[in-house]
Amino acid sequence: MSSELHYQSIATLAARLGAKEISSVELTRAAIARTQAVEGRVQAFNSRDEADALAQAAASDARRAAGQDRGPLEGIPIGLKDVIAVRDQPLTASSRILADFVSPYDATVTVKLRQAGAVLWGRLNCDEFAMGSSTENSAFHPTANPWDLTRVPGGSSGGSAAALAAGEAIATLGSDTGGSIRQPAALCGVVGLKPSYGLVSRYGLVAYASSLDQIGPFARTVEDAALVLQAIAGHDERDSTSFRTDIPDYRAELRTRRGPWRLGIPKEYFGTGLDPEVAAAVERAIAFYRAQGCEVREVSLPHTQYCLDVYYIIATAEASSNLARFDGIRYGHRSAKAKDVVDVYFQSRAEGFGAEVKRRIILGTYVLSSGYYDAYYLRAQKVRTLVRQDFLRAYEQVDALITPTSPIPAFKLGEKSDPLAMYLCDIYTIGVNLAGLPGISVPCGFTGGGLPVGFQLIGQPFQEASLLAIAHAYDQAHDWSQRRPAL
Amino acid sequence: MSQAPQLDIDRVAQLARLALTPEEKATFSQQLGSVLHHIEQLARVDVTGVEPTAHAFAVTNVWREDVAAPGLPVADALRNAPAQRDHMIAVPKVVE
Numbered sequence: 001m002s003s004e005l006h007y008q009s010i011a012t013l014a015a016r017l018g019a020k021e022i023s024s025v026e027l028t029r030a031a032i033a034r035t036q037a038v039e040g041r042v043q044a045f046n047s048r049d050e051a052d053a054l055a056q057a058a059a060s061d062a063r064r065a066a067g068q069d070r071g072p073l074e075g076i077p078i079g080l081k082d083v084i085a086v087r088d089q090p091l092t093a094s095s096r097i098l099a100d101f102v103s104p105y106d107a108t109v110t111v112k113l114r115q116a117g118a119v120l121w122g123r124l125n126c127d128e129f130a131m132g133s134s135t136e137n138s139a140f141h142p143t144a145n146p147w148d149l150t151r152v153p154g155g156s157s158g159g160s161a162a163a164l165a166a167g168e169a170i171a172t173l174g175s176d177t178g179g180s181i182r183q184p185a186a187l188c189g190v191v192g193l194k195p196s197y198g199l200v201s202r203y204g205l206v207a208y209a210s211s212l213d214q215i216g217p218f219a220r221t222v223e224d225a226a227l228v229l230q231a232i233a234g235h236d237e238r239d240s241t242s243f244r245t246d247i248p249d250y251r252a253e254l255r256t257r258r259g260p261w262r263l264g265i266p267k268e269y270f271g272t273g274l275d276p277e278v279a280a281a282v283e284r285a286i287a288f289y290r291a292q293g294c295e296v297r298e299v300s301l302p303h304t305q306y307c308l309d310v311y312y313i314i315a316t317a318e319a320s321s322n323l324a325r326f327d328g329i330r331y332g333h334r335s336a337k338a339k340d341v342v343d344v345y346f347q348s349r350a351e352g353f354g355a356e357v358k359r360r361i362i363l364g365t366y367v368l369s370s371g372y373y374d375a376y377y378l379r380a381q382k383v384r385t386l387v388r389q390d391f392l393r394a395y396e397q398v399d400a401l402i403t404p405t406s407p408i409p410a411f412k413l414g415e416k417s418d419p420l421a422m423y424l425c426d427i428y429t430i431g432v433n434l435a436g437l438p439g440i441s442v443p444c445g446f447t448g449g450g451l452p453v454g455f456q457l458i459g460q461p462f463q464e465a466s467l468l469a470i471a472h473a474y475d476q477a478h479d480w481s482q483r484r485p486a487l
Numbered sequence: 488m489s490q491a492p493q494l495d496i497d498r499v500a501q502l503a504r505l506a507l508t509p510e511e512k513a514t515f516s517q518q519l520g521s522v523l524h525h526i527e528q529l530a531r532v533d534v535t536g537v538e539p540t541a542h543a544f545a546v547t548n549v550w551r552e553d554v555a556a557p558g559l560p561v562a563d564a565l566r567n568a569p570a571q572r573d574h575m576i577a578v579p580k581v582v583e
Contacts (some may be wrong), residue, residue, distance in 0.1 A: 100567075101567050104564065105563070194581055198543075198546070211542050241542060241546055241548065243544055243546065309526040309528060312526065320491065320503060324504075327504070328569060330567075332567070332569070338579065340580070341578055341579045341581050344579060346504055346506040349504060349505045350507065355511070357509065358505060359518065362494075362496065362499050362503060363519055365499050365503040366494055366499045376529075379529055379532075379534060381539030381541060382537040382539050383532050383537075384539070384540040386537060388543060419518050419522065420522055420525060426508055432534070434543070436542070436543020461543075461544065471547065
């Protein structure tokens with residue numbers, strides 16, 4: 001194991017760095033070397049700056065030598081989805097319209113990672129503007145699933161999940177609007193956490209659907225996810241939807257919060273469309289909790305069947321508004337063939353956006369347009385209220401909900417050409433975003449064909465500490481996170 | 488919403504300031520037709536008396552102290568401009 005620095009957990013590496021057994025430069029070199037060895041097959045990165053990462057690592061080693069280390073992330077290489085701003089680094093959102101964009105400032109999470117001593121390592125591929133479930137919508141290249149290179153890593157944060165599973169980074173950040181952290185985490189066999197809406201600042205995150213977007217960590221273990229969350233959570237006056245709430249010591253709470261917990265199984269999440277091997281793996285995770293003395297009961301979230309529709313109205317409406325800023329005037333691609341200033345908008349957007357982004361802008365513009373607003377957008381917002389009430393009612397009886405993360409394991413690249421079929425990948429994750437809840441995907445086994453499976457725990461608003469403790473109870477009793485793909 | 492409305496793709500593309508090719512118009516119309524058909528089921532939900540949710544945790548009247556702080560320097564703000572002149576973003580002629 002000691003030879004494979006790039007596959008160790010933050011918790012292990014922090015101890016080894018603290019004991020001066022290894023240096024951050026050594027660790028960063030290991031991540032770079034691993035990336036050079038496998039990236040030709042995985043293609044998780046949009047860009048990477050090895051000299052910059054090594055300079056950060058050297059600065060970290062200098063801090064440590066001076067007795068000024070900044071905590072458990074000090075010297076740890078962490079990759080960022082290419083929708084999170086890092087000053088002087090490219091920020092493309094995997095779109096042609098931002099192909100040449102360089103960030104003039106840091107996102108708040110970037111500042112916080114720097115303050116925690118992390119080494120920012122690479123810009124990770126995703127679906128264009130985080131719209132998709134397979135990372136095939138990237139304008140640059142698809143990313144392969146490290147467990148089977150002919151399959152997708154999930155999406156939209158597919159690069160963040162694949163880089164971690166391939167050992168190219170020690171942890172990564174993604175963003176989750178309808179499942180974009182949890183679904184790729186499940187498909188790549190890693191932990192993925194979407195925090196409660198408002199816990200992590202969105203300042204410096206390329207906006208897709210602002211009332212749903214949250215940044216969160218991918219990590220090898222639940223404990224590592226807690227360590228990264230610790231660094232990035234907290235109120236930010238630069239994000240007006242940022243929530244003022246006390247931030248506990250998440251890692252300490254993993255040890256102090258012990259069950260048994262009351263877990264709910266939403267019956268609507270185990271219906272048709274669920275792959276039998278996924279169902280069986282999730283059932284075994286449920287059996288584990290039962291054996292630990294947890295009270296497991298069936299609950300109902302009766303508006304589940306409407307979540308997908310509510311999501312595709314609200315998310316596309318917000319996207320059509322957010323993406324109006326890409327007009328070829330102040331930044332981003334400007335068409336060379338436009339006839340006048342208004343034509344600059346039409347042609348720059350036509351040349352800069354890919355098919356899925358155009359589809360969502362069209363749908364979002366339509367549901368907001370005069371004559372259709374009440375029937376679509378306003379009605380969707382009302383049904384969103386009912387979806388949220390379903391969850392809050394369930395929490396009168398249980399501490400958390402347990403479900404599959406994705407109805408199916410990783411599918412083949414190019415397999416899902418129909419947009420609606422792709423949208424159905426998110427049926428178990430979307431409700432969590434609509435209700436603003438925290439959700440985590442935890443690895444819970446493999447299919448007969450060797451593809452990872454994850455289960456999802458859904459927590460109460462801003463109760464990440466207990467959500468992580470429940471997830472940790474399973475994670476530390478199993479060794480799924482020790483398995484490595486044959487790359 | 489009783490029957491699937493026809494999405495007038497020319498009108499919507501005009502509103503979205505998005506030039507579409509004839510092929511895109513045909514493909515998107517067909518694909519979004521099936522998405523809209525799926526969405527039709529929302530008409531079945533009884534939303535009488537239900538308040539809309541814009542944000543899961545509505546935060547209103549967010550204030551902060553009005554403290555002077557440096558903004559983005561002009562050079563940084565213009566760094567990604569497709570065309571610039573005299574510290575300004577240059578655009579095609581707006582008025583004849």
